[in-house]
Amino acid sequence: MKAILWGLLSSMFFSATFIVNRAMNVSGTSWAWTASLRFLLALPILLILVLVQKKFTPLWMEMKKHPFAWLGWGTLAGIGFYSLLSFSSLFGPSWLIAGTWQVTILAGALISPLFYVTIQTADGNKKVRGNIPLKTLGISTFILAGVILMQVKEAENITLSQFVLGFLPVVMAAFLYPLGNRKMMEVCKGKLDTFQRVLGMAIGSIPLSIIYAIYGFYTTGMPTAPQFSQAFILAMSSGVIATMTFFHATDLAKENLALLGAVEATQSGSMIFTVFGEVFLLNGRVPTGIALAGMMVIVIGMIMNSMLNKKTKLSSAGPSRTLSK
Numbered sequence: 001m002k003a004i005l006w007g008l009l010s011s012m013f014f015s016a017t018f019i020v021n022r023a024m025n026v027s028g029t030s031w032a033w034t035a036s037l038r039f040l041l042a043l044p045i046l047l048i049l050v051l052v053q054k055k056f057t058p059l060w061m062e063m064k065k066h067p068f069a070w071l072g073w074g075t076l077a078g079i080g081f082y083s084l085l086s087f088s089s090l091f092g093p094s095w096l097i098a099g100t101w102q103v104t105i106l107a108g109a110l111i112s113p114l115f116y117v118t119i120q121t122a123d124g125n126k127k128v129r130g131n132i133p134l135k136t137l138g139i140s141t142f143i144l145a146g147v148i149l150m151q152v153k154e155a156e157n158i159t160l161s162q163f164v165l166g167f168l169p170v171v172m173a174a175f176l177y178p179l180g181n182r183k184m185m186e187v188c189k190g191k192l193d194t195f196q197r198v199l200g201m202a203i204g205s206i207p208l209s210i211i212y213a214i215y216g217f218y219t220t221g222m223p224t225a226p227q228f229s230q231a232f233i234l235a236m237s238s239g240v241i242a243t244m245t246f247f248h249a250t251d252l253a254k255e256n257l258a259l260l261g262a263v264e265a266t267q268s269g270s271m272i273f274t275v276f277g278e279v280f281l282l283n284g285r286v287p288t289g290i291a292l293a294g295m296m297v298i299v300i301g302m303i304m305n306s307m308l309n310k311k312t313k314l315s316s317a318g319p320s321r322t323l324s325k
Contacts, residue, residue, distance in 0.1 A: 003252035003259060007266030010246035015273035016237035017085060018094040018101075020230055025089050029227045033216035035083040036209045037223070037231035039202050042239030046199040059196040062188065063203070069187045074204025077180025083212060084173035091165035096158065098274040100167050102147040104174035105140040111179055139304050146297025147271055149290050181250060194248040202239075272298060 024034050050056050063070050089097055112132050158166075180201075188197055216223075223231065249266070253259040272295055 003249045003263050004266055006245050006249035006252065007263040008269050010242045010249060011266055011269035012273045013237045013242035013245065015098065015270040015277055016234060016242070017082075018089070018098040018270070018274045019277045020234045020237075021086055021089040021097070022094040024227060024230050024234075025086075027227060027230075028220060029223055029230075030216035030220040031086040031090055032083070032212040033220065033223050033227075034089075034231065034234070035079055035086040036212040036216060037228070038082060038235050038239045039079050039205045039209045040213065041232050041235035043199075043202050043206070045236070045240055046195070046202055050195050050199050053195065055193070055196050056199075059192060059200055062192060062196075063200055066187050069183070070200055070204040071207070072204075073180045073183040073187065074201035075180075075208055076176045077184060078201045078205035079208050079212070080205075081173040081176040081180070083208075084169040084176070088166045088169040088173075091162045094274055094277075096151065096162075096166050097170055098271045099147050099151045100170040101174055102144055102271055103171050104177060105143055106137070107175040108178040109137040109140055111175065111182070114179070139301055142304070143298055143301035146294045146301060149294030149297060150271065150275070151294075152290055181247065185250065194244055194251055198240075198244050198247055269298075 021031075021034055025031060047056070050059065085097060085101070088100075109132055184197060184201060192200070246263075249263045253263045275295070
């Protein structure tokens with residue numbers, strides 16, 4: 001239950017991604033600057049947090065052991081997935097991007113066979129390939145149905161190009177985020193805490209962040225002061241708070257692939273928070289009719305996910321499983 005609550009808290013702060021991204025692009029900020037600044041501005045904050053705890057040296061030692069893993073998987077789960085969200089926000093409203101992002105609740109369950117779990121048996125520990133958690137997948141599909149209901153009416157007002165360019169990049173991002181995150185958990189093997197892992201992935205994202213910054217400079221020039229302020233809000237809300245709370249939730253669930261999928265499904269809450277954000281901050285319309293029904297389906301689905309996790313935990317009597325390489 002604790003992991004689910006941390007996941008929901010993360011989704012609330014992550015909803016700033018869709019609202020601020022759209023606001024920055026409308027104001028003329030390059031999507032590349034938006035993606036780059038989210039990590040470059042968050043980096044010193046994360047660094048200070050880790051330095052204050054005197055945990056930078058262990059992180060650096062681990063990064064030197066697996067430099068290509070941190071650069072590869074760290075980038076994919078860092079600026080890699082986020083740059084796709086920033087790009088897609090050029091072609092669709094925040095509700096479309098936030099809604100499409102909910103594909104991640106299915107992605108988290110579908111990628112389970114790419115990982116191994118360690119089973120404790122009478123003959124000792126044994127590694128077996130993970131299975132797709134069907135119950136979690138079923139609830140995730142139920143939640144996704146609610147997301148679709150929320151968007152049916154609005155989808156009538158967008159063009160085909162807006163749909164494709166505002167949809168396909170987000171689907172790719174929805175798979176990169178949980179894949180990169182889980183791969184980094186494999187690399188860390190429990191040796192690093194959430195603060196260290198988030199900082200390490202931000203450091204791994206530096207090369208691509210610099211490339212995007214250069215591209216942004218040559219396409220739109222330097223961001224204005226208000227745009228920098230928006231980017232700082234984005235870096236703090238999404239880059240620091242949302243990322244750290246989500247990774248903390250996945251750390252709590254890493255010994256149970258079904259629970260891990262349920263935690264990843266809590267990101268559907270960002271859709272609801274995005275709608276309220278548009279209503280109160282951007283003068284958006286209050287959902288009614290079928291869209292309101294879709295919101296209710298999402299809420300029910302998240303409650304079902306939480307209850308399933310609690311029931312599974314209480315009735316669990318079989319061999320324990322841990323995520324392994």
